[in-house]
Amino acid sequence: MPKVKKCPHCNEDHSIMFRVQYKPADKTWYFLCEACVLEVKPGNSHYRYGGTWKG
Numbered sequence: 001m002p003k004v005k006k007c008p009h010c011n012e013d014h015s016i017m018f019r020v021q022y023k024p025a026d027k028t029w030y031f032l033c034e035a036c037v038l039e040v041k042p043g044n045s046h047y048r049y050g051g052t053w054k055g
Contacts, residue, residue: 003055009036019050 004013009032017031022040029050032040041047 005031005053005055007031007033007036009033009040015055017053019053021048021050022046 002015004015005017006013007017008030012033014033017033018037019029020032020037020040021027021029022032022044024046026046031053
């Protein structure tokens, strides 16, 4: 059974998550699912990729 993490953006469990920063004035790293990354990334100058987590 794969490990899962809950995406804080959509509140769903996923076995592959992407470590990103995307909020202005916030240096916190978040684990987001692919769908949420595609939602927050376009045109976001604060977006920063930090790796992929696979459960």
